[in-house]
Amino acid sequence: MSHNDEIDCSGMSCPLPVVKSKMKIDTMSPGEVLKIITTDPGSCKDIPAWANRVGHEMIEEAEENGKYYFLVKRGD
Amino acid sequence: MGKKMAIIAAQGSLDWAYPPFILASTAAAMDMEVKIFFTFYGLPLLKHKISAKVTPAANPAMPMKMPFGPKAFQAIDWPIPHAVSGFIPGFDSMATSLMKKQFKNKGVATVTELREMCLALGVDLIACQMTMDVFGFEEKDFIEGVNFAGAAAFLDFAAEADIQLMM
Known part of the structure; x- marks a missing residue:
């Protein structure tokens, strides 16, 4: 799945991945997809919780070589 | 309507400086309206330079x-x-x-960075007027963007808040 923008939060701990993702997605338009990369194991639950709470759609979650990847579609 | 969170930050040591700013910035990122009421030893967390220590x-x-x-x-x-x-x-x-x-x-932001994020995300940082008077703080001792109020003004918001925490 393609994405419109990307943010790399590798090496960052709570609450930075959520806060940085929020700041990034705010600059995008509704319907656009943000790719988020993290290494913080806590972000596996934090990013989906954040997206669900604010009305963004979690399209994809994956883990590869110690990194976590999320595709989040911005809500209205 | 969005959720609201009200926090009282009454501690000023380094270990207690993190929780209010971490939770407030996260809640703001989750589109909640957040106010932190800094009172007693929490007040110095609003100074230009945070010199919190842990013992x-x-x-x-x-x-x-x-x-x-x-x-x-x-x-x-x-x-x-x-x-x-x-x-x-x-x-x-x-x-x-x-x-x-x-x-x-471990990749954790500093307290100062977390505080800046809170302000950028619209968290309302309130200094307790009474504590300021007691401990001899003036408005100019604190960073820009801080608001000043008493207990009643904070409780008026807290009464409608979904989450209320004291730290």
């Missing part, structure tokens, strides 16, 4: 670990009795710099 003597469960060296070395919880550490000059400063280093190593 092992007052925190019996605090692990004493070194944030450098081989993994096995870092895993050691140094058995320094708190009754002793409390009397060693400079011990709190050392513990403070070790905690800062440990947090930095």
Whole structure:
């Protein structure tokens, strides 16, 4: 799945991945997809919780070589 | 309507400086309206320069670990009795710099950075007017963007808040 923008939060701990993702997605338009990369194991639950709470759609979650990847579609 | 969170921050040591700013910035990122009421020893967290320290003597469960060296070395919880550490000059400063280093190593933002994020996300930082008067703080001692109010003004917001926390 393609994405419109990307943010790399590798090496960052709570609450930075959520806060940085929020700041990034705010600059995008509704319907656009943000790719988020993290290494913080806590972000596996934090990013989906954040997206669900604010009305963004979690399209994809994956883990590869110690990194976590999320595709989040911005809500209205 | 969005959720609201009201926090009272009454502690000023380094370990207690993190929780209000971490939770407030996260809640704001989750589109909640957040106000933090800084009172008593929490008030200095609004000063231009945050000089919060941590003292092992007052925190019996605090692990004493070194944030450098081989993994096995870092895993050691140094058995320094708190009754002793409390009397060693400079011990709190050392513990403070070790905690800062440990947090930095783990990718945790500094308290100052977290505070800036809170302001950028629209968190309302309120200084308790009464405590300011008691401890001799003036408005110019605090960073830009801080609001000043008393207990009633904060409670008016807290009464409608979904989450209320005291730290």
